[in-house]
Structures are given as structure tokens and as C-alpha cells.
Amino acid sequence: MQISTPTQRLPKSGAPRQSRSDEVYAQLKSDIASFRLVPGDRFTESELSERLGVSRTPVRQALVRLQQEGFVEVFFRSGWRVLPFDFERFEQLYDLRMVLETTAVHRLCTEADKIDAPLLDELAAIWLVPVAARSQDALRVAQWDEAFHCALVAAAGNAEMARVHRDVTDRIRIIRRLDFTQQPRIDATYDEHAKILKAIQRKRADQATLLLRTHIQTSQAEVRKITLHQMHLARAR
Known part of the structure; x- marks a missing residue:
């Protein structure tokens, strides 16, 4: 599983963890809105962490927020997927x-x-x-x-x-x-x-x-x- 179009790497920041999570959340939501990620695209937290240049913790926090908003879903042991449009x-x-x-x-x-x-x-x-x-x-x-x-x-x-x-x-x-x-x-x-x-x-x-x-x-x-x-x-x- 991998993202077919690279996600922009986030600039380095000394901001607190929650702020970093907000940055990841905003970037991923922008990727979805701009169709760098489209419904059906699958990826893992590790892939996003590497592409964005951040640890997995803010990535996971951002993905949970997007899951709650209905943009992505998680698969046990097999990563995440951008959900089809509702x-x-x-x-x-x-x-x-x-x-x-x-x-x-x-x-x-x-x-x-x-x-x-x-x-x-x-x-x-x-x-x-x-x-x-x-x-x-x-x-x-x-x-x-x-x-x-x-x-x-x-x-x-x-x-x-x-x-x-x-x-x-x-x-x-x-x-x-x-x-x-x-x-x-x-x-x-x-x-x-x-x-x-x-x-x-x-x-x-x-x-x-x-x-x-x-x-x-x-x-x-x-x-x-x-x-x-x-x-x-x-x-x-």
C-alpha cells in the first residue's frame, strides 16, 4: 500500500506536539481537497510520517481527526484509506x-x-x-x-x-x-x-x-x- 502521489513534506518546526498534529491535519486535509489524495488511496502511518518528515504520533492524531470527520477509515494491521464521498x-x-x-x-x-x-x-x-x-x-x-x-x-x-x-x-x-x-x-x-x-x-x-x-x-x-x-x-x- 502506498500513496500514488507524494504528499508535501512539512517544514521543520519546534512547535509543541499538538501544533505539529494540527499542521499534519491541515496538510492531509489539503491533500484530499486538492486531490493529491483521492477516494480509494491507501497508505500507512509510516509512509505519511516519512513523507511529511514528522514522527508517527502527530500523523496518528491527525488521521483520527480526519476519521471522525468522515474523510478516512482505518484497517486493522493494514493502514488507512481515503473514504468514498458520502x-x-x-x-x-x-x-x-x-x-x-x-x-x-x-x-x-x-x-x-x-x-x-x-x-x-x-x-x-x-x-x-x-x-x-x-x-x-x-x-x-x-x-x-x-x-x-x-x-x-x-x-x-x-x-x-x-x-x-x-x-x-x-x-x-x-x-x-x-x-x-x-x-x-x-x-x-x-x-x-x-x-x-x-x-x-x-x-x-x-x-x-x-x-x-x-x-x-x-x-x-x-x-x-x-x-x-x-x-x-x-x-x-
């Missing part, structure tokens, strides 16, 4: 995301005294640009897309809503980024984000909410088409 759980998280984001956008259009206008201006600087100025970097656009939706919720001024939304975002990141493995989806994201922002700027609550709902549903539909083959192609990008 699409039913992702569907439920997308439903929750829909509620949070549409509520936030409605508030952005109807409660002007509570919104974070500078934050919306920052979004406009990224998404309301000429076609020639758009980024073609799939990973960057995926990160910007995630930040766009988090910013919409944050701008609505409800800290608890934003906290829950960040948690949902973190849990769907692994599947969501597969929506950016094809150029047409990158182009569509720019177009759809621009329309949502313009509707918000014009305080058209019903239109903005409908556009956002359609945008999320389209992304969700694309995610449903994902195959293991596409995940391996994503890792090769």
Missing part, C-alpha cells in the same frame, strides 16, 4: 448552504444599515471585470468562489450565521472544487457571480435570491456527475 451528506450540506446564503443575500438587499459595504466592493473588484481580465487558474478561481460566498454571508452582519456557513464551507470544499476542473464552469462562475452582485447592488432581493439559488443548484448538479475517473484527472491537473 453524497447524501453533501446533499444535506448543500441544502443548509442554500438556506444560509439566500437568507444573507435577502438581508443584503433589504437591510442596508447592517451590511458591510466595503466587503461587497472587494467582491466587485474581483468578479465585475472584463472577460480578458478573468483568471484562468482553476484553483485560484475555486478559492475566490469559496471566498465570494463566505463574504456574502459575512457581509449580512450575522456572526453566528457566518460561523455556521464557514463550517459548511469547510466540509463541502473537497467536493466543491471538482466543479472547477472544466473551463466552461469557470466562465459560468464569473458570469453568475457578476449577475448576483449587480442584483444586490440594485437592491433587487427577489432577483438576487433567485440568481443565487440557481447558481448553487447548478453547481450541485455538476457535483452529482462526478466520477472516480474525474477525480484522478483532477489530481493530474
Whole structure:
């Protein structure tokens, strides 16, 4: 059993053991989200320890956390495996995301005294640009897309809503980024984000909410088409 794509070696650190465990956890979660590790990949603690340049203790601690979150599973005497995606759980998280984001956008259009206008201006600087100025970097656009939706919720001024939304975002990141493995989806994201922002700027609550709902549903539909083959192609990008 071995990891088919090397995991990045962590820099040396004099940080306490728990902090080192956090670093390993973050690295492995990033590897899964970026498809350096894909569902079905198997590995041992010793392999990870060698690749990351750390002892087995922080590796084991990180893997237990990932196991609790449903990303990996352990086999007695035979190492670990990245779990297949639980699409039913992702569907439920997308439903929750829909509620949070549409509520936030409605508030952005109807409660002007509570919104974070500078934050919306920052979004406009990224998404309301000429076609020639758009980024073609799939990973960057995926990160910007995630930040766009988090910013919409944050701008609505409800800290608890934003906290829950960040948690949902973190849990769907692994599947969501597969929506950016094809150029047409990158182009569509720019177009759809621009329309949502313009509707918000014009305080058209019903239109903005409908556009956002359609945008999320389209992304969700694309995610449903994902195959293991596409995940391996994503890792090769």
C-alpha cells in the first residue's frame, strides 16, 4: 500500500506536539481537497510520517481527526484509506448552504444599515471585470468562489450565521472544487457571480435570491456527475 502521489513534506518546526498534529491535519486535509489524495488511496502511518518528515504520533492524531470527520477509515494491521464521498451528506450540506446564503443575500438587499459595504466592493473588484481580465487558474478561481460566498454571508452582519456557513464551507470544499476542473464552469462562475452582485447592488432581493439559488443548484448538479475517473484527472491537473 502506498500513496500514488507524494504528499508535501512539512517544514521543520519546534512547535509543541499538538501544533505539529494540527499542521499534519491541515496538510492531509489539503491533500484530499486538492486531490493529491483521492477516494480509494491507501497508505500507512509510516509512509505519511516519512513523507511529511514528522514522527508517527502527530500523523496518528491527525488521521483520527480526519476519521471522525468522515474523510478516512482505518484497517486493522493494514493502514488507512481515503473514504468514498458520502453524497447524501453533501446533499444535506448543500441544502443548509442554500438556506444560509439566500437568507444573507435577502438581508443584503433589504437591510442596508447592517451590511458591510466595503466587503461587497472587494467582491466587485474581483468578479465585475472584463472577460480578458478573468483568471484562468482553476484553483485560484475555486478559492475566490469559496471566498465570494463566505463574504456574502459575512457581509449580512450575522456572526453566528457566518460561523455556521464557514463550517459548511469547510466540509463541502473537497467536493466543491471538482466543479472547477472544466473551463466552461469557470466562465459560468464569473458570469453568475457578476449577475448576483449587480442584483444586490440594485437592491433587487427577489432577483438576487433567485440568481443565487440557481447558481448553487447548478453547481450541485455538476457535483452529482462526478466520477472516480474525474477525480484522478483532477489530481493530474
